[in-house]
Amino acid sequence: MRRPRDKYAYQELVWGPEGQRRVRAGRVALFGLGGTGAAHAHLLARAGVGFLRLIDRDVVDFLDLHRTALFDERDAAAPATKAAAAARRLGEINADVQTQAVVAFVNPTNVEELAADVDVLVDGADNFRLRFLLNDVAVRAGRPLVYQGAEAGRGATLAVVPGVGPCLRCLLPETPPLDDAGSCARVGVSPAVVAATAAVGADLTLALLRGEAEAVAGRLCRLGERGAVATVRVERRPDCPVCGRGEFAALEEAPAPYVMACCGGRAYEIFPGGEAALDVAAFADRRGAKRVGEVVVVEEGEGSIVFFGDGRALVYGAGDEAEARALYDRVRGEA
């Protein structure tokens, strides 16, 4: 009869007792628990990574279920926040792993705290606003970041090891359209490609935890359908604004107003810009609305809005961006 402490015996044969000790002592922050983020977290928990910070702003939607092993019909029906649902499920999978569920919009004011006291940052974002913010934080703190992304039938991963290899801005000097997050709704995403992308990403995270940063730095893996995989080395760009010139625009510049479609649920994310902070507790009392932890949920006609303390919101049930903005303005005007 095998004993619970033999749980990691077969992976220890691959990377040795010292590699295994490092994996068990490892601490990882996952930013975003959509398809790739959730699958990545799942693999790290199975491997026994010591601590996982599970960060996401959204709730589980039925639209998420085709591409994630972590969530099920109960989570979508509730609906549960992705962070809490992931923490609960990962605890059932491996009780050795300590998890911390964080329901939050990641933004310049909280990202450094969320990225503190971990060994690796994992990019599970669905938009380039957050990806570039994570890249800034990783380079400034000198902390490794695993970028991963998937849309339609393709995915990509890159290990960013500051001081050793290129950063995400070396790979993508031009800013992609920031409404990129709507790509799921426009072009969809293949569940198998999501799983493959997250598996390559998790392999990079485990290698970084084992101290193999030199070997993985700058390795860009592109995955496609029907078994297409290509890996190339990305070089550092001396003129890169982030890792070359040390300019951290995503982290230091005041965020501009925006409305963008979210990947997964049928939501729009809105930030009105300027001094938008909201006293969530007082707003919930005035509206007689439901307060869930640090957020307030306002039901309005056929739609609903989840407000966060920094003024950002997720608007559900709007037909397009303009409708989402109008709904936000109407409800926020009463704040």
Ligand SMILES: [Zn+2]
């Ligand atoms: Zn760079």
